[in-house]
Amino acid sequence: MIHGEPEKIIGSYLETQEIDLLIMGAYGHSRIRHLAIGSTTAQILGSSHIPALLFR
Numbered sequence: 001m002i003h004g005e006p007e008k009i010i011g012s013y014l015e016t017q018e019i020d021l022l023i024m025g026a027y028g029h030s031r032i033r034h035l036a037i038g039s040t041t042a043q044i045l046g047s048s049h050i051p052a053l054l055f056r
Contacts, residue, residue, distance in 0.1 A: 007043040014050060022052040 002009050014022060026041050045052055 006040050007047065010044055011047050014048060020050060022048055022050055024052065024054060026054040026056050 002013070013019075022044070024041060024044070041054065045054075
């Protein structure tokens with residue numbers, strides 16, 4: 001387990017481990033929560049340079 005901000009930790013892990021495909025869930029939170037703190041999934045997708053497979 002790695003502690004820290006998920007967006008930064010996951011991005012760093014993808015780079016250091018030379019991962020070719022990111023698979024992650026796109027869990028739907030309330031619109032208010034999304035507006036207040038943003039979406040971890042959206043932030044990771046925006047900064048990732050590898051293909052991603054999302055599932056709900």
